[in-house]
Amino acid sequence: MSTASPSTHVIRLDDYAPLLGAPEISQLRALASRLQGRTMQMVNSTAMGGGVAEILNRVVPILEELGLSVKWDVITGGNDFWEITKAFHNALHGGPYDMPPESFEIFLAYNEQNRARMQFEAEFILVHDPQPVALIKARHDHSGHWLWRCHIDLSQPNPEVWKFLEPYVSRYDGAVFSSPAFARQLPIPQYLSYPSIDPLSEKNRDLEPEFVRGVLERFNIDPQRTILTQISRFDRLKDPVGVVRAYQIVKRYFDCQLVLAGGGATDDPEGEAVLQEVHQVAGNDQDIHLLNLPPWSAIEINALQRGSTIIIQKSLREGFGLTVSEGLWKKKPMVASAVGGIPTQVIHRHTGLLAHSVEGTAYQVRFLLSNPALAQRLGEQGHEHVREHFLITSQVRRHLTACLHLKNKG
Amino acid sequence: MKTAEHPFRFVTAAYLTRICNQKARTLAELSRDLEACSDASIFYHTFQSLGRYHFLTEGFSNDFAQWVLASCNRAVLAEKLASLDIRDYLALAELRSDLRQLVDDYCRAHPQFAEQSAFEPFYFCEGIEVTVPLDREARTLEEFCEALRNMSNAAFQYHFIASRLRLHLRTNDFSHWIETELALPTLAKRANQIDIYTNTLDSGREKLLSLAERELAR
Known part of the structure; x- marks a missing residue:
């Protein structure tokens, strides 16, 4: 059992063996044995911060330990480029696109600058998200396999932005999405690969019960009573007000506390407004704990999840929603909305319960509180589901499989 | 010895999952897509789903049955689809035919449910197998x-x-x-x-x- 002190140990592949079993690590080595010395290049838009960088920071060292030669390049750009790509991001999620027509030229100019600066000599090139998508123009220089890894939901993109990006995407050898629901009709093969969590990270590693209790008490949460928790930014799409309303229904039947913990209420004006709305709905209920946590609170979030009775993810719209996997990994029963990538993680009645409304969320929470044996079984099966599909090692296996497939195809 | x-x-x-073009939003569409989808897709949603969800040992049989239950709320059809045992089949064509027959029979008996929209669509996928000798x-x-x-x-x-x-x-x-x-x-x-x-x-x-x-x- 680990403690809560920060870890300085460099994580190696074998460190995952106690969680997965030695044969599973051997399988990764067997797959990698066919790719020794093969070159791979990752390209994305940031080295630190954000889910993609977090995943690459773990995946790249593991692939290198397995014998591949991996290069990770980060594109550069001016403020105007990042404003445009932020607008792209929102538009691809279905929002309006208000940037001027020349924004597309500016986007291409920065991609061209990066193309001129970078080398693309690897056999497997994985370009992440829309920001560097036009780097595919470098392709005629060599014969590598190019894949576009899209981490965002493209199910209802803004037509203007998608019409601009689609010709670039279509020049890749394949596109990779986090859910079949996020895919588009494209003339290239589309593959499925989930994002992942690292079970050895601060946010997910095992914690001593005393440490968990200490964190709860620090936030004035009673560890002895039922705790319902949603971890998410104070963002309307995470529906924190809906969570409070669902809790208020549950509270008529069960003594319980509600924890809404996340960031975004200090650096984001909208987050602050959302937090105020939640305060208003919560009133003076002392059992509702609204925790606006700083970004370096990974271990506190870990403890809050581990100390919870039930975890809720009542999003109105979601990307993949990896906080669901974080909760499931901790064997917690989960009640979540059937949106975005959540149904992939919460298999209804097997690894958690899905809901479609405030009342439905409240009903499913009550159902689990009335059936603790079922709640425990769902939590345990959820843990196994994450172990099989949503850990960083599974993602490495999918990378290796994709490389082997492309290599075999020639 | x-x-x-x-x-x-x-x-x-190891399996790479390929996302196919078929997407069913109703039971009638499921029947249509069961006819049109590839053998690899039938394999993925039956044989391979057993491996993907092997840790579910109660009430999970294949992806079709799970979708009919969780997204269409049609317990009787789900039960019938779940009761198909892949060990009885020597060819995917037979399995495809039986899956389709069950969905068609249900739609004929309950036409009011055939065109009812599911909570979530069923997305057809297929698994690309990569083998490595140990x-x-x-x-x-x-x-x-x-x-x-x-x-x-x-x-x-x-x-x-x-x-x-x-x-x-x-x-x-x-x-x-x-x-x-x-x-x-x-x-x-x-x-x-x-x-x-x-x-x-x-x-x-x-x-x-x-x-x-x-x-x-x-």
Whole structure:
């Protein structure tokens, strides 16, 4: 059992063996044995911060330990480029696109600058998200396999932005999405690969019960009573007000506390407004704990999840929603909305319960509180589901499989 | 104990999931897409789903049944789809036909549900298999047991579940080898009787190992 002190140990592949079993690590080595010395290049838009960088920071060292030669390049750009790509991001999620027509030229100019600066000599090139998508123009220089890894939901993109990006995407050898629901009709093969969590990270590693209790008490949460928790930014799409309303229904039947913990209420004006709305709905209920946590609170979030009775993810719209996997990994029963990538993680009645409304969320929470044996079984099966599909090692296996497939195809 | 003339050569497999173009939003569309989808897609949502969700040993059989229950809320049809046992099939065409027949019969009997929108669409996918031979082979039951102890779930699934269609026999790689090479038909039969629906890959492997070890101890 680990403690809560920060870890300085460099994580190696074998460190995952106690969680997965030695044969599973051997399988990764067997797959990698066919790719020794093969070159791979990752390209994305940031080295630190954000889910993609977090995943690459773990995946790249593991692939290198397995014998591949991996290069990770980060594109550069001016403020105007990042404003445009932020607008792209929102538009691809279905929002309006208000940037001027020349924004597309500016986007291409920065991609061209990066193309001129970078080398693309690897056999497997994985370009992440829309920001560097036009780097595919470098392709005629060599014969590598190019894949576009899209981490965002493209199910209802803004037509203007998608019409601009689609010709670039279509020049890749394949596109990779986090859910079949996020895919588009494209003339290239589309593959499925989930994002992942690292079970050895601060946010997910095992914690001593005393440490968990200490964190709860620090936030004035009673560890002895039922705790319902949603971890998410104070963002309307995470529906924190809906969570409070669902809790208020549950509270008529069960003594319980509600924890809404996340960031975004200090650096984001909208987050602050959302937090105020939640305060208003919560009133003076002392059992509702609204925790606006700083970004370096990974271990506190870990403890809050581990100390919870039930975890809720009542999003109105979601990307993949990896906080669901974080909760499931901790064997917690989960009640979540059937949106975005959540149904992939919460298999209804097997690894958690899905809901479609405030009342439905409240009903499913009550159902689990009335059936603790079922709640425990769902939590345990959820843990196994994450172990099989949503850990960083599974993602490495999918990378290796994709490389082997492309290599075999020639 | 007999030594096999042809050793058992262990292989591991990994699957890349390809997203197909078919997407069903109603039971009527499910029927249409069951007709049009690839064999690889039928395989993915039945044989491979058993491996993907092997840790679900109660009430999960295949992706179609799960979708009909969770997204269409049609428990009777879900139960019928779930009751199809992949061990009964030697060809995907037969399995496809039976799946479609069940959906069509239900839609005919309950036309009011045939066009009802599901909560979530059913997305057809297919698995692309990549196999890698392992540096391990067995010529005796003892060597077979040793390999089984150190086998990944993926390798076990490949030899025990996915192999059924490859062999075009109602058996699996292990039972086939135990019977033909070690001349142990009873062990082969009992291994083939291990229920892949109510066991996880881990517990299925443990049961096979226990049967083989009992044979060794005789």
